[in-house]
Amino acid sequence: MRAIDHNTITDAALEQMSATPNPRLKQIMEGLVKHLHEFAREVDLTPEEWIQGIGFLTAVGQKCTPFRQEFILLSDTLGFSALINALHDKRGVEASTKSSLLGPFYREGSPEMNLGDCIVASPRQQVVIYGQVTDAAGKGIPNASVEIWQTDEDGSYDLQKQDGVEIPSMDMRGHFHADAEGKYYLRTVIPLGYMIPMDGPVGDMILAQKRHGYRPSHIHFMIGAPGYRELATALYTAGDDHLESDTVFGVTDSLVIQVNKDDANAPIKGLPSIRYDFQLALAAKLGSGRVGADPSQITKVGA
Numbered sequence: 001m002r003a004i005d006h007n008t009i010t011d012a013a014l015e016q017m018s019a020t021p022n023p024r025l026k027q028i029m030e031g032l033v034k035h036l037h038e039f040a041r042e043v044d045l046t047p048e049e050w051i052q053g054i055g056f057l058t059a060v061g062q063k064c065t066p067f068r069q070e071f072i073l074l075s076d077t078l079g080f081s082a083l084i085n086a087l088h089d090k091r092g093v094e095a096s097t098k099s100s101l102l103g104p105f106y107r108e109g110s111p112e113m114n115l116g117d118c119i120v121a122s123p124r125q126q127v128v129i130y131g132q133v134t135d136a137a138g139k140g141i142p143n144a145s146v147e148i149w150q151t152d153e154d155g156s157y158d159l160q161k162q163d164g165v166e167i168p169s170m171d172m173r174g175h176f177h178a179d180a181e182g183k184y185y186l187r188t189v190i191p192l193g194y195m196i197p198m199d200g201p202v203g204d205m206i207l208a209q210k211r212h213g214y215r216p217s218h219i220h221f222m223i224g225a226p227g228y229r230e231l232a233t234a235l236y237t238a239g240d241d242h243l244e245s246d247t248v249f250g251v252t253d254s255l256v257i258q259v260n261k262d263d264a265n266a267p268i269k270g271l272p273s274i275r276y277d278f279q280l281a282l283a284a285k286l287g288s289g290r291v292g293a294d295p296s297q298i299t300k301v302g303a
């Protein structure tokens with residue numbers, strides 16, 4: 001009989017899983033067990049600490065609802081979502097706009113809108129966002145799908161305006177289709193940067209680590225077209241105080257946008273404007289570019 005100790009336990013666990021028929025599941029679980037065991041050995045984890053960890057993960061799960069996804073927040077604040085995004089970008093077969101976090105506030109089925117529409121029900125200062133969705137060679141992709149979601153000018157998503165019972169109606173989000181040349185334009189507001197939800201276990205973790213918890217002002221996009229890799233990304237407003245210290249590590253240079261007060265090329269005159277062209281890579285195989293999902297869909301999967 002094998003003597004189980006703090007080292008041999010890893011091989012014993014791997015051996016018991018070795019008949020896993022699905023090769024990808026086998027690879028993922030073997031990697032997970034190896035690194036999880038190594039982590040415990042490295043920090044010499046005590047029973048009390050692991051029970052505390054299990055309590056933390058239990059609280060993260062208990063905080064999840066159809067309009068709140070604490071596990072995505074945990075993944076984001078650990079830098080894990082940004083890592084998965086970077087790996088996804090690395091696998092691309094050709095150049096494209098960089099991915100960024102989908103975050104916990106994406107919702108399926110946002111309102112279908114026409115080019116030029118405003119996604120905000122009660123805007124104070126409107127701004128135009130326009131540009132072109134292109135392929136890797138810079139050629140426009142006709143009718144590309146452009147989904148957008150963001151906070152209002154005070155830093156709140158529609159999902160955060162819920163009463164704890166009803167899922168709030170959609171606002172500050174919309175679904176557009178580019179024109180025959182891949183061009184899109186719409187109206188919105190400049191969102192305010194915000195503190196991630198701090199009233200849960202992830203917030204407790206952030207406070208224990210003396211982190212500020214802020215995200216810089218940003219606008220989420222999901223861009224897609226048949227035959228191309230779906231792009232989940234976000235654009236970040238230049239000048240925000242937290243661009244360099246985003247709590248969820250979403251910012252990268254190429255995604256920072258400038259607001260132009262007087263752009264002669266803007267398709268709607270008399271408003272400040274932002275121009276951004278999105279580049280999609282061909283899809284080598286089908287697959288999602290989303291690290292995250294509509295919280296209500298995740299709750300269903302877990303039910």
Ligand SMILES: [Fe+2]
Nearest residue numbers: 103105218220
């Ligand atoms: Fe966000």
